[in-house]
Amino acid sequence: MDEPDLFTAAAEERQAKEPGRAPLAVRMRPRTLDEVAGQRQLLKPGSPLRRLVAGSRGPAATSSVILWGPPGTGKTTLAHVISQAVEGRFVELSAITAGVKEVRAVIDGARRAVGMSGRETVLFLDEIHRFSKAQQDSLLPAVENRWVTLIAATTENPYFSVISPLLSRSLLLTLESLTDDDIRALLRRAVADERGLEGALELTEEAEDHLVRLAGGDARRALTTLEAAAGAALEKGEASITLATTETAVNHAAVRYDKDGDQHYDVASALIKSIRGSDVDATLHYLARMIEAGEDPRFIARRLMISASEDVGLADPTALQTAVAAAQAVAMIGFPEARIILSQAAIALALAPKSNAGYLAIDAALADVRQGLAGAVPPHLRDAHYGGAGKLGHGQGYRYPHDLPEGIAAQQYAPDAVHGKEYYRPTRRGGEARYADVVEWTRGRLRGEHKGE
Numbered sequence: 528m529d530e531p532d533l534f535t536a537a538a539e540e541r542q543a544k545e546p547g548r549a550p551l552a553v554r555m556r557p558r559t560l561d562e563v564a565g566q567r568q569l570l571k572p573g574s575p576l577r578r579l580v581a582g583s584r585g586p587a588a589t590s591s592v593i594l595w596g597p598p599g600t601g602k603t604t605l606a607h608v609i610s611q612a613v614e615g616r617f618v619e620l621s622a623i624t625a626g627v628k629e630v631r632a633v634i635d636g637a638r639r640a641v642g643m644s645g646r647e648t649v650l651f652l653d654e655i656h657r658f659s660k661a662q663q664d665s666l667l668p669a670v671e672n673r674w675v676t677l678i679a680a681t682t683e684n685p686y687f688s689v690i691s692p693l694l695s696r697s698l699l700l701t702l703e704s705l706t707d708d709d710i711r712a713l714l715r716r717a718v719a720d721e722r723g724l725e726g727a728l729e730l731t732e733e734a735e736d737h738l739v740r741l742a743g744g745d746a747r748r749a750l751t752t753l754e755a756a757a758g759a760a761l762e763k764g765e766a767s768i769t770l771a772t773t774e775t776a777v778n779h780a781a782v783r784y785d786k787d788g789d790q791h792y793d794v795a796s797a798l799i800k801s802i803r804g805s806d807v808d809a810t811l812h813y814l815a816r817m818i819e820a821g822e823d824p825r826f827i828a829r830r831l832m833i834s835a836s837e838d839v840g841l842a843d844p845t846a847l848q849t850a851v852a853a854a855q856a857v858a859m860i861g862f863p864e865a866r867i868i869l870s871q872a873a874i875a876l877a878l879a880p881k882s883n884a885g886y887l888a889i890d891a892a893l894a895d896v897r898q899g900l901a902g903a904v905p906p907h908l909r910d911a912h913y914g915g916a917g918k919l920g921h922g923q924g925y926r927y928p929h930d931l932p933e934g935i936a937a938q939q940y941a942p943d944a945v946h947g948k949e950y951y952r953p954t955r956r957g958g959e960a961r962y963a964d965v966v967e968w969t970r971g972r973l974r975g976e977h978k979g980e
Contacts, residue, residue, distance in 0.1 A: 550756035554722045565709040591677035596702025599745030602680035602681035606651040616648040622657035637674040652950045656680040656688035704744030733770040803838045807877040824865045828854035842957035878958025888951040902942030937975045
């Protein structure tokens with residue numbers, strides 16, 4: 528018994544019987560590629576996606592697919608369109624709620640289906656970036672042996688969030704945010720289509736323009752906002768969706784902030800970028816939106832700690848201390864008083880001098896290591912505290928810095944492959960100016976310069 532497949536079938540059956548109760552964004556989900564809004568770069572004649580949906584034979588027809596793009600660009604939609612073109616079972620899982628157990632259940636069911644009837648299984652895995660490496664590894668045998676055709680969706684860069692073996696076995700399709708014209712066409716279709724508002728209301732030009740601006744290239748947000756505005760208009764007995772009604776409905780809908788949806792990530796991103804941009808007022812605005820929506824204060828505190836290191840760094844070494852103290856206080860106190868603590872920390876970070884030098888430094892060092900620039904540890908730095916180490920030359924020639932007046936020994940520390948590399952490039956902003964002077968002098972001393980000073 529394949530429970531995920533049965534759950535999906537039951538949900539589809541309920542939706543078919545009660546289409547009016549499904550959200551507008553679900554009812555208006557495209558049934559064919561020709562109904563998909565935007566993504567022209569993926570829908571050209573002869574494109575891999577067209578061939579896959581058309582059922583053509585060849586590599587593109589049997590490959591697993593990774594759909595990468597911002598929220599509301601049609602990843603789930605494309606998965607359903609592809610599933611309809613494949614004559615087989617369609618199973619949908621979310622990496623938010625599913626684990627290895629659920630994945631293995633789907634794979635076992637897929638193996639039985641292949642062995643008994645040759646029936647193919649399409650597994651749609653939403654938010655695959657939330658799976659750990661081990662969880663993603665569990666998918667490899669099924670993809671490798673083509674027991675399942677995997678369609679995975681992610682909002683994060685798959686080159687960082689998806690394991691290489693899985694990425695190399697999949698067709699990567701990059702989706703782009705919808706244009707204003709795409710959103711406008713989508714809204715007009717939803718107003719007129721029998722699956723949408725069925726022409727029951729008119730959408731004024733001013734209201735349409737407002738909805739397009741609010742959508743920000745997100746089809747789901749556009750349809751959700753339209754649905755809220757339409758509901759408000761019907762409650763008032765109006766024949767048209769006006770700008771005034773739309774503004775009222777949207778302001779009310781904004782309070783229903785989905786902590787697991789798009790707003791969660793969009794507003795969190797805007798908060799961090801406002802701190803990075805030193806706009807204290809915008810910082811407080813986005814913080815207030817998260818607090819008012821009932822966002823977990825620990826999540827906000829974690830984002831502030833990351834910002835303290837990523838964006839402020841050593842330009843203000845106390846920033847991280849402030850953020851950590853705020854996180855500890857928030858964990859002990861909670862709302863409503865935690866709003867004051869979060870505000871204090873956010874203001875301090877927004878007004879602090881900024882430097883991402885530490886962030887860039889570690890990423891540059893990691894990049895070299897990943898490219899194989901590691902090499903052997905210099906012999907004089909190797910561990911010499913065990914028998915036989917001396918015979919291997921370990922520790923010989925090592926100069927103990929504390930024995931020298933300046934406390935710095937001019938000797939090679941890095942492996943040959945990266946000797947002379949300068950990863951940390953401090954700014955002259957805030958407290959980091961002091962580090963800039965120290966780094967410049969220290970590097971010179973390590974190279975044997977500044978003798979006699």
